[in-house]
Amino acid sequence: MVASASSIESSSTSGVIVAEDGIPLKAKLARTTRRTRLRALLLTMPLLLFLVITFVIPIGQMLLRSVNHTAVVNVVPNFAVAIQDWDENDSEYPSEELIKIFVQDLARARKVREVGKTVGNLAVRVNYEIPGTASIFKSAARKVGKFEDENYREQLFALHKKWQNPNLWRTLKRISHAYTPSFYVAAIDRQYDEQGNIVKKPEKLSIYVDIFLRTLWLSAVITGICLLLAFPISFLMSVLPLKTSNLLMIMVLLPFWTSLLVRTTAWIAILQSQGVINNILVWLGVFGDESRPQMIYNQTGTIITMVHILLPFMVLPLFSVMKTIPPSYMRAARSMGGSWLYSFYRIYLPQTVPGIAAGTLLVFILAIGYYITPAIVGGQDGLLISNLIAGHMQQSLNWSLAAALGSILLVIVLFLYWLYNKFVGVDNLKFG
Amino acid sequence: MKKFTPVSAGILLAMGAGLVHAGTITVVSWGGAYTNSQVQAYHKPFIAATGNQVISEDYNGGTAEIKAQVEAGNVTWDVVDVELSDAIRACDEGLLEEIDHSSLPAAPDGTPATDDFLPGTLYDCAVASIVWSTIFAYDKSKMADGPKTVADFFDTAKFPGKRGIRKNPKANLEMALMADGVPAAEVYEVLGTDEGVDRAFAKLDSIKSEVVWWEAGAQPPQLLADGEVAMTTAYNGRIFNAVASEDKPFEIVWDGQVWDLDLWVVPKGSKNKDLALEFVAFSTATEQLAKQASYISYGPARQSSGPMVAKFHNKDIDMGPQMPTAPANLTNALQNDFEFWADNQDQLNERFNAWLAK
Numbered sequence: 001m002v003a004s005a006s007s008i009e010s011s012s013t014s015g016v017i018v019a020e021d022g023i024p025l026k027a028k029l030a031r032t033t034r035r036t037r038l039r040a041l042l043l044t045m046p047l048l049l050f051l052v053i054t055f056v057i058p059i060g061q062m063l064l065r066s067v068n069h070t071a072v073v074n075v076v077p078n079f080a081v082a083i084q085d086w087d088e089n090d091s092e093y094p095s096e097e098l099i100k101i102f103v104q105d106l107a108r109a110r111k112v113r114e115v116g117k118t119v120g121n122l123a124v125r126v127n128y129e130i131p132g133t134a135s136i137f138k139s140a141a142r143k144v145g146k147f148e149d150e151n152y153r154e155q156l157f158a159l160h161k162k163w164q165n166p167n168l169w170r171t172l173k174r175i176s177h178a179y180t181p182s183f184y185v186a187a188i189d190r191q192y193d194e195q196g197n198i199v200k201k202p203e204k205l206s207i208y209v210d211i212f213l214r215t216l217w218l219s220a221v222i223t224g225i226c227l228l229l230a231f232p233i234s235f236l237m238s239v240l241p242l243k244t245s246n247l248l249m250i251m252v253l254l255p256f257w258t259s260l261l262v263r264t265t266a267w268i269a270i271l272q273s274q275g276v277i278n279n280i281l282v283w284l285g286v287f288g289d290e291s292r293p294q295m296i297y298n299q300t301g302t303i304i305t306m307v308h309i310l311l312p313f314m315v316l317p318l319f320s321v322m323k324t325i326p327p328s329y330m331r332a333a334r335s336m337g338g339s340w341l342y343s344f345y346r347i348y349l350p351q352t353v354p355g356i357a358a359g360t361l362l363v364f365i366l367a368i369g370y371y372i373t374p375a376i377v378g379g380q381d382g383l384l385i386s387n388l389i390a391g392h393m394q395q396s397l398n399w400s401l402a403a404a405l406g407s408i409l410l411v412i413v414l415f416l417y418w419l420y421n422k423f424v425g426v427d428n429l430k431f432g
Numbered sequence: 433m434k435k436f437t438p439v440s441a442g443i444l445l446a447m448g449a450g451l452v453h454a455g456t457i458t459v460v461s462w463g464g465a466y467t468n469s470q471v472q473a474y475h476k477p478f479i480a481a482t483g484n485q486v487i488s489e490d491y492n493g494g495t496a497e498i499k500a501q502v503e504a505g506n507v508t509w510d511v512v513d514v515e516l517s518d519a520i521r522a523c524d525e526g527l528l529e530e531i532d533h534s535s536l537p538a539a540p541d542g543t544p545a546t547d548d549f550l551p552g553t554l555y556d557c558a559v560a561s562i563v564w565s566t567i568f569a570y571d572k573s574k575m576a577d578g579p580k581t582v583a584d585f586f587d588t589a590k591f592p593g594k595r596g597i598r599k600n601p602k603a604n605l606e607m608a609l610m611a612d613g614v615p616a617a618e619v620y621e622v623l624g625t626d627e628g629v630d631r632a633f634a635k636l637d638s639i640k641s642e643v644v645w646w647e648a649g650a651q652p653p654q655l656l657a658d659g660e661v662a663m664t665t666a667y668n669g670r671i672f673n674a675v676a677s678e679d680k681p682f683e684i685v686w687d688g689q690v691w692d693l694d695l696w697v698v699p700k701g702s703k704n705k706d707l708a709l710e711f712v713a714f715s716t717a718t719e720q721l722a723k724q725a726s727y728i729s730y731g732p733a734r735q736s737s738g739p740m741v742a743k744f745h746n747k748d749i750d751m752g753p754q755m756p757t758a759p760a761n762l763t764n765a766l767q768n769d770f771e772f773w774a775d776n777q778d779q780l781n782e783r784f785n786a787w788l789a790k
Contacts, residue, residue: 113526115502115700120524124778131779132624135771138524204633205779207786214789273594274659297644379645380788388785394496395600396781 059410066183066403071125072176074117076105080176088173092166093153100152103144110141128398129171129182129192136160167194183404208388208405212412215385218303219367223314225307226363227356230314234355237315238322249319256312264376267305271296271377297379305373310366314359321355358429361420365413385409455707456485457510460497462694463490464650465673469727470513472745474715477723481714484707492648495522498699502527507701510708514558516693517602517770517777523557529698529705530556537717539736548718553733558695559716562730565691565756565765566603569671570663571656573681582688582764585663586611586635588642593662596655599645601784602773603690606766607665608635610688616766623772629780633787645788656682672729672754676744686761692768693733729754 017025073080079102086094093099109119123137140159147155157163174196175182185191185198189206193199200206233252237245255263270276273292281287295301325348333343371386378387385405392402420426459475461467467488475486489509491497495518501507514522522528533554536545546554553560568585570578579591586608588595597604609619609628612635622628644661646652652666653674668689674680696712698705714720721732722740729751732738741751752758756765 113530113700115526118524118526120521120526123524124521127775127778132775134775138774205783205786207782207789211789272658272660380640380643383789391781391785395494396778397494397496397499398778 596664
């Protein structure tokens with residue numbers, strides 16, 4: 001279509017070619033192509049809409065939420081603007097005038113019952129920065145209505161000694177913006193010190209960096225084990241006669257069709273300390289009844305279960321690639337004197353690279369964001385970063401921190417994909 | 433998790449067709465034996481008395497779903513059973529409807545509800561139904577001379593074996609301090625200092641390698657029954673029900689119990705707000721609360737319900753001594769301090785997770 005359009009265009013320079021109904025052929029052609037294009041666009045519209053609604057918008061919202069927190073700006077709006085003029089190097093506390101604005105904002109906010117604009121929201125936000133301060137905001141809001149119209153600072157400071165902490169006011173100034181980097185700061189185990197510098201958190205409160213590293217490490221281990229297990233199976237399936245290889249294929253796919261939860265809980269029954277394997281080992285006398293090894297609710301359990309669940313994602317791309325490699329190549333290499341190992345390494349293995357690449361990428365990226373399995377069998381040292389993100393979504397309700405952690409995970413995955421593309425080449429992937 | 437009975441589905445369909453002029457509310461609670469006690473004592477009488485339908489759903493606590501529903505403007509839960517600290521926080525954040533205390537029914541002798549409810553059980557957005565407790569329990573068929581005090585729970589030399597603990601700092605840090613010799617009255621004072629928190633974590637650390645973590649209330653009796661743990665912390669009613677209904681040889685140790693309230697709340701913007709409030713008032717009447725206590729060993733939040741509680745519904749078990757509030761069980765007990773947790777839960781959760789991961 002495009003080719004014919006351009007050829008008409010070149011011939012029409014000599015003079016306008018007119019179609020039967022008097023419309024210039026060029027215009028008519030343009031109209032038809034436009035119509036086909038529109039139709040093509042309309043056909044992809046459902047998919048496009050689907051992607052926008054389920055993918056682009058949520059990810060955008062996540063990115064926005066990780067830097068946007070409006071509690072302070074919403075609850076004490078006048079104060080949030082006014083405090084920006086206060087220079088914390090000049091004086092320990094904001095001026096009487098500023099504190100009056102704060103008290104008035106707080107008194108007004110007490111009556112608000114709208115989500116995101118209550119004193120409780122402000123208290124929670126400040127509590128993220130300075131733990132242990134939530135209650136002073138709530139109790140102050142109950143009392144500021146009865147303040148006398150003078151000496152606001154004195155009256156407020158008399159309520160609780162925490163109001164006299166200069167750091168509280170510096171922190172209030174820092175977080176009195178709708179946009180803040182503080183959730184990213186928290187997500188990489190950093191915090192602001194009294195001078196407002198970003199410093200490392202104490203060891204006993206640091207968690208996210210360690211868990212990010214553990215997630216990457218465990219995903220790599222799981223991918224490695226999957227590759228080691230899947231390669232021989234796939235090879236076997238690709239060389240066996242169709243009837244046997246089909247049977248093997250069904251055995252690979254059968255667990256794939258079983259519910260994830262069922263497979264995970266099945267592993268609990270098998271691996272737990274009163275479980276099948278332990279009972280057999282104790283019966284055989286390998287271990288005493290009192291010293292049953294712990295194989296579930298820890299890293300071992302997470303690795304075993306996730307390898308089992310992700311294995312098909314490695315087998316399928318490998319098998320589909322291996323199936324297309326003619327056996328004559330290996331025979332040729334052997335007949336020319338190459339040892340089995342040498343021929344395998346030089347001839348067979350390089351041809352399976354697209355399958356290996358696809359399988360490892362698929363398994364690794366699935367593993368890095370895995371949630372259900374580590375949540376059920378991970379115990380304490382088998383947890384992954386997605387479990388912490390879920391914790392902030394479901395328990396602490398610090399959605400901004402969850403969003404910041406999620407965004408970091410997204411960046412890590414994109415970076416790995418970029419690395420992968422650089423070294424393996426995305427064009428080399430073959431999923432099936 | 434979601435329960436959607438065919439009956440209620442049928443009623444919904446009938447409603448859609450405009451045949452029945454009755455409402456349907458979704459009541460969310462913690463599942464298992466506890467939800468069952470509520471269905472028997474609240475839902476069924478409510479359905480019988482008003483002709484409305486009640487759909488029962490289960491969850492694992494927390495206010496995440498309420499927050500998500502309210503913020504999205506699509507509230508599908510009408511009444512939710514929550515812990516006190518969650519009720520206060522959600523109310524402060526504007527996620528809940530306010531409940532008018534004068535709408536609650538008076539006691540049979542005419543005492544107004546505000547005087548009849550135990551002190552500290554009525555809040556702007558929440559009405560308490562029960563007093564429950566985190567205790568620890570063991571299987572006495574496997575341990576003849578069992579643990580007696582909360583210190584024994586942390587003593588793996590004297591009582592070897594795995595320990596089940598809820599994967600949450602709440603109640604655990606308090607128990608750890610009590611086991612370490614802190615008197616109940618001083619626990620939150622000590623926990624308010626950095627040294628106190630360190631001390632609590634050091635105590636937990638001493639049994640960390642032996643811990644099996646649980647999250648849902650139905651897990652601990654299962655862990656005990658399977659022999660996966662020698663002792664486990666649990667909600668007292670779950671252990672009681674395993675003993676009373678399933679004849680399990682479990683024994684509760686009340687020393688060092690941390691008791692708390694469960695309260696009804698109505699998420700803001702509930703589509704059936706009036707009916708939801710009607711349900712809250714109905715279920716917290718003296719008789720209903722007393723009836724619930726005959727299905728599970730959680731203490732009713734009303735004074736007038738106390739004397740009406742007698743026996744387990746189908747067995748000759750006196751319910752009185754099974755309650756967290758029975759005098760014999762309160763010798764070394766602690767009430768969960770919601771204000772402490774509102775102030776400190778973010779940091780303590782973080783520290784707990786960091787400690788778990790190490």
